[in-house]
Amino acid sequence: MYKIRTNRNEIFESQNESILETMQKHGIYLQASCGGKGSCGRCKVKVTEGVVSSLSFFGISEKEKTSGYVLACQSYPKTDISIEIPERLITVSERISGAKVEIIDKIFTDNPHLFKPLIESMHLSIQPPTIEDSRADFERLKDAVGKNIFIARKTVKILSDYLRENNWQVKFVLSENEFINFLQSDEKIYAIAIDIGTTTVALAIVDLEKGKIVDLATCYNSQIAYGDDVITRIIYAIENLNGLEILRKSVVDDINALINTVKIRNKNSKILYVSLSGNTTMSHIFWGINPKYIREEPYVPVLNHYPLWKASDARLLLDSNVPVYTLPSVAGYIGGDIVSGVLASGIYKNENISLFIDIGTNGEVVIGNKDWLVTASTSAGPCFEGSGINCGMRATEGAIESFTYNKAGDFFKIKVIGNGKPSGICGSGMIDIVSELFTKGIINQKGKFLSESSKYIKMVDDELRFVISEECFISQADVDNIIRAKAAIYAGISTLLEEVGVSEKDIDKVYIAGGFGEFLDIKKAINIGMLPNISEDRFIFLGNTSLAGATLCLLSRQLKDLAEELADKMTYIDLSSSKRFMDEYVSALFLPHTDIERFT
């Protein structure tokens, strides 16, 4: 038995098991897409002290090996050891992609009548049978509940023993007219909300009695290996033998790993319901439904409103008859995540016109009020979520989240999440960097580095880079990528406003959803021309509204029903074939915009 000390100063005991297993046992879930078989090469950790024995070094370069990197799943301590776990590997308690708990609290504080979870628990005392009253056990239960209920075969199988062992005192949960499961007397009734993003997967565990999110977990969507955006994923599903199943399994494995994490951290909880929110393609793939027709005109999904299927249908590692509610989609490119966002933002009940913008790998925009809602989608790419940028990462510990540059002194200041050494740049950091470098004349209106403007600009591998630290830099290709992303978002917003004949002045509130959350500097986002030039005080940050909406549906039947109505109420405008959108996009490929008037 050896000790493992981590770079977070935790010390764990290893019991003849791999480093990965020790970490998992203690609730530190390292990304390991292959499930710890040594075949994905993702769970790299650096051994800084002590000796380990490694079965394999799959995916580790010679240089990394020399520096002490090993695969956590393949390595066993032979002495006490110290390890460094790269922050990006850890899937727990991310700030990014978390639902803002206060949004949910406020809704139920303001509208207590809405709080009615999708499942209800019952505690009943049932009359034991006698010769005079020999009704069957299930009939006794139904009579006590007072209505006809559906019960799964596997639950019936244990009914009679459960009743007798508990002296006819039963505690169980119902979902509408379906018996879901028995409860032990001290078990808590939990549910899970899942947001499947194209790039990240986030999960909230919800206490249904208290109506609170009690834990969060996030990881990258392992489908990234098969394409950065929904289009490349659909192509993968079409063109590869078993491609759809590979994609489905990737994300379900991710979710199961997150479920495992939250289960370990929240003992004595019984997860009895799941609510799932994602864009249309992600929802299709999650259920193993081929999204191929979403890619072809007229871009129709197989379904927008999903039947209430079961955890076993999805192959989630939960009781087989746990219901899985899927937020409805509006169209092929406006999914349940946006319906969730509309629900969580409340724009569907505002008198005045609001704008809702969800910035993820897709940028979706909704405009409207209590009477109408119009929506469109634009492909931003995954860069703001940390993917496709050399030093990109999610907004976790070690990420540069803000950046200021002093031109006169040619020095800069950075703010790193957790205040430690920077290990990468998250979305808000990227916007800060581009904005500062543009304002201070280090990059021009076209986003090109001016090579002599700062001592931090260096030519590496035939490309100019602004070097922030030994590990962090931003390259010309990165800046180009960020500009394309911001142009897509801006063009989506401006085209939609024109389509509905609303000007920026008419907009009362702008709700920002997505990974950025409160870390986005609005001024700088306007400065680079990503967001329209609207007074900063009208902006409201909502965080991950896909996860928030999924949580709301778990906690309120009325809001779940409303989600179904909203999906049908929203009018979708297809930008992909719009000439106006293409013009807007090309004009927005400058900093801040070709039409500088819009940003003065």
Added chain:
Amino acid sequence: MYKIRTNRNEIFESQNESILETMQKHGIYLQASCGGKGSCGRCKVKVTEGVVSSLSFFGISEKEKTSGYVLACQSYPKTDISIEIPERLITVSERISGAKVEIIDKIFTDNPHLFKPLIESMHLSIQPPTIEDSRADFERLKDAVGKNIFIARKTVKILSDYLRENNWQVKFVLSENEFINFLQSDEKIYAIAIDIGTTTVALAIVDLEKGKIVDLATCYNSQIAYGDDVITRIIYAIENLNGLEILRKSVVDDINALINTVKIRNKNSKILYVSLSGNTTMSHIFWGINPKYIREEPYVPVLNHYPLWKASDARLLLDSNVPVYTLPSVAGYIGGDIVSGVLASGIYKNENISLFIDIGTNGEVVIGNKDWLVTASTSAGPCFEGSGINCGMRATEGAIESFTYNKAGDFFKIKVIGNGKPSGICGSGMIDIVSELFTKGIINQKGKFLSESSKYIKMVDDELRFVISEECFISQADVDNIIRAKAAIYAGISTLLEEVGVSEKDIDKVYIAGGFGEFLDIKKAINIGMLPNISEDRFIFLGNTSLAGATLCLLSRQLKDLAEELADKMTYIDLSSSKRFMDEYVSALFLPHTDIERFT
């Protein structure tokens, strides 16, 4: 490629396959509980000409081997061969255990409004999507159907391709609000009714469009190996590791073999619904639900009314989402088979009092009219179904079904089903034999053989036998067994009549259900004191009403709903603790009865 000639003069070609496989391919399904693995020893056939190569002789005695017996599943022709298949092995087209088709026809001819099958087929033309109307595929389907429907995940997976491949012309079936399956244009919509008896399993395949039974198949319930009656089966389930699962699998394998048989014989049919009728224990075991509390006072089942589970829950070899309707039970010893019988007999709507008697391994009795129904159960044992009697067999080809004895000449006449050589004695034959031997003084009032009374009485293995042929005889133990069975049935009827205060004179009609069907000689059954002394013209034979009732439910939603109501309406009387019943039983252990007055 060799030819196989059977004792029915059929000639089949064998394609490098076992004899069993050749037979199966041509719709002759031999009993092979092990599924053709050579481990049950049941599929014995006799090779009378030609050469076969056998991999194993499991369960075949040296004597049988010398006579040419081989296992059909383990034997391969090496020349053209001739074989003899014992009739009792063949599971097809049995006369016994068949539902009487005319009962069903009459109900729907008299009441055409009742004909409304549990599933409905729809043929719809759906509008293909356009840019202007880009509703999702499933939403288009729902809109065309005109209501919200549930659809399984695996069906959604094929929806979009099906719609496009069929040019948006769709043919499918719905069960209430659930989408069950697509249909190819020439497919027929079939369902299956199953009667699980303690001793025999019967299956009817039903054309739901025509409202007709189109095929029948029957076999023994393989659970026989684990006990003759429901009590011994329950004990087996309780006392053996995995006992319940062994029993469940036995009968489900039997049913799957029968399904296979009818599928082969009825090509181009799609089986889309199942209706299941059995006694309470059989229904529990079929669903893998432990019937243990049925055996303990107060004898309560786990459930009487079954949720609509699926073929996959039952592990039936049908599409996983085919619904399986289970006829409801009344109590631990009055099951869905009796509710079926009440439904099929129509006694629930008669003005006058009727008696319904189902003679199987249990004898169940129902008495009542349109206002009330009272029921009780008595254990007859499996002898009338051909089990537990030395030469017992079901009423198939080769069975002695009637017997007359000429005392003066000391000779007898027999009638054999199919007019061939007798190979055993079925239930009606047993009653005939006991009645004739009693009337003609070959056995006395206690059922004992008078050894010098006939030349056919021989002492074999220390026991007296009446020898009918080389293969057929009836022993003293057989006669004792038959008398116990008839006494149980009579005592059940007489006790119930006394309990409700109805005399034999008050009974307008007596409906006889069970394997006997029309082959039972009422006079002789009264003569031995099995049935009460009621005028013969009041008796009506209904055949297998368990199967008929299950079929009726498939064809009529209203009758299915009525079955649920009838189960609650019937009052159960427990005879097991009744002193009156014990007295009646002991008195009935004579021929015809201790109280001879009752039979004059």
